[in-house]
Amino acid sequence: DAVPAAQLVDVQPDDYRTEFLSLDLAVKTVPDQDAAVAHIHAHSSKHTDLILTADADAAERFMAAVDSAGCYWNASTRMADGMRYGFGTEVGISTNKIHARGPVGLEGLMIYKPFPALPRGPS
Structure with missing residues (x-):
């Protein structure tokens, strides 16, 4: 509970395509990596996407599957x-x-x- 509940709001469909220019995030929980890649392909700007994982095989599959100019593994997208x-x-x-x-x-x-x-x- 690092974020007070009053600061959490439900994500709207357009939020997944929004560059907030703030510390806001639009987060979606998915059942598996294939669903994550499908969600990214549907909503990504193809600029920069990342995976946070300790599984090197999962990271390599993700970076090969996501069609973005920059794909990162356990690194900040600010590096783009x-x-x-x-x-x-x-x-x-x-x-x-x-x-x-x-x-x-x-x-x-x-x-x-x-x-x-x-x-x-x-x-």
């Missing part, structure tokens, strides 16, 4: 930050499966256009 990954200050976060996924710095947003040169001269 370009500076912490060593990319420098992030400009954005990509949840798509493109060349840059997760925190994206300026380098990850750059495109390159090669200009192969042929020798000039009479043809």
Whole structure:
């Protein structure tokens, strides 16, 4: 009973898709790992998801099954930050499966256009 009952409220369906920008959490208890992964696939932003477990096999199955830019095992999702990954200050976060996924710095947003040169001269 670390949290007084007066501070607990029932979760609404939209809460699972809400970034609260506070210390609030939307928690769902599920019967097994498959149900957890199904819930994440239904509600996740595909940004960052985590598993808290002492079971290494369960953690590996979870991280392989969840389609998010960042999957963590027993670590804070606050680690999903370009500076912490060593990319420098992030400009954005990509949840798509493109060349840059997760925190994206300026380098990850750059495109390159090669200009192969042929020798000039009479043809």
